[in-house]
Amino acid sequence: MIDTHCHISKEDYQDIDLIIQENIGSGVDKIIISGCTKESIIESLEISKKYPFIYTTIGYHPSEADIITENDLNILENQIKTNSIVGVGEIGLDYHYGKENKEKQITLLKKQMLLAEKYHLPVVIHSRDATEDTISILKEFPKVKGDIHCFSGSAETAMIYKKMGYVIGIGGVVTFKNSNLFRAVEAIGLESIVLETDAPYLAPEPFRGQKNSSKYVPYIAKRVSEILNIEVNEVAEATTKNAVSLFDLK
Numbered sequence: 001m002i003d004t005h006c007h008i009s010k011e012d013y014q015d016i017d018l019i020i021q022e023n024i025g026s027g028v029d030k031i032i033i034s035g036c037t038k039e040s041i042i043e044s045l046e047i048s049k050k051y052p053f054i055y056t057t058i059g060y061h062p063s064e065a066d067i068i069t070e071n072d073l074n075i076l077e078n079q080i081k082t083n084s085i086v087g088v089g090e091i092g093l094d095y096h097y098g099k100e101n102k103e104k105q106i107t108l109l110k111k112q113m114l115l116a117e118k119y120h121l122p123v124v125i126h127s128r129d130a131t132e133d134t135i136s137i138l139k140e141f142p143k144v145k146g147d148i149h150c151f152s153g154s155a156e157t158a159m160i161y162k163k164m165g166y167v168i169g170i171g172g173v174v175t176f177k178n179s180n181l182f183r184a185v186e187a188i189g190l191e192s193i194v195l196e197t198d199a200p201y202l203a204p205e206p207f208r209g210q211k212n213s214s215k216y217v218p219y220i221a222k223r224v225s226e227i228l229n230i231e232v233n234e235v236a237e238a239t240t241k242n243a244v245s246l247f248d249l250k
């Protein structure tokens with residue numbers, strides 16, 4: 001199985017090497033980490049160089065919209081050109097804490113969509129309370145494909161993304177008792193799902209509230225298999241294939 005999206009940083013884990021070693025034998029054999037601030041991009045590039053089964057996507061998170069300058073975008077482009085990364089992200093829009101800097105977020109997203117298009121890379125999209133704007137911006141870049149990471153929306157929204165050629169990142173939320181995410185899983189089916197943890201956040205049941213880790217992907221796969229009424233092996237196989245193909249993992 002593949003954890004298509006998580007964060008591994010010294011800020012969150014005391015011993016990074018230990019947290020990585022922990023995954024060996026868990027059934028998770030490839031991990032895609034996301035560097036999404038200036039600092040974590042550098043850290044993610046270093047980690048992915050050290051471990052052959054760890055890949056990285058890089059891009060500025062919408063939370064960085066107020067501080068990212070034109071020069072930072074040039075630095076990012078240079079990092080994209082000179083490192084072997086597998087995608088641009090996580091990038092996107094987040095109106096959860098307010099829309100005051102909405103225009104800045106939109107500009108930052110569009111500039112990074114352009115980079116993804118230019119370098120033929122998939123994107124990892126973060127969209128929180130911003131579905132409408134996210135969809136309309138992604139539609140401006142029909143050549144770019146990607147992953148709607150940590151999806152928690154409706155079946156209808158998931159179907160819109162699916163029709164646009166995006167896959168849906170399903171994480172720990174699907175295991176929560178009060179979650180309606182099963183409806184989206186049923187609607188899109190296995191062919192459009194990739195698994196992710198978004199560690200250190202959003203640990204699946206029965207670890208909800210604790211620090212998340214890639215080794216918990218099998219718990220997410222199991223829940224997806226229950227929703228679709230199929231064997232967990234089928235979920236593992238199909239979601240691995242989807243991730244390998246989207247991110248062109250070798």
Ligand SMILES: [Zn+2]
Binds near residue numbers: 005006007034090198
């Ligand atoms: Zn994330």
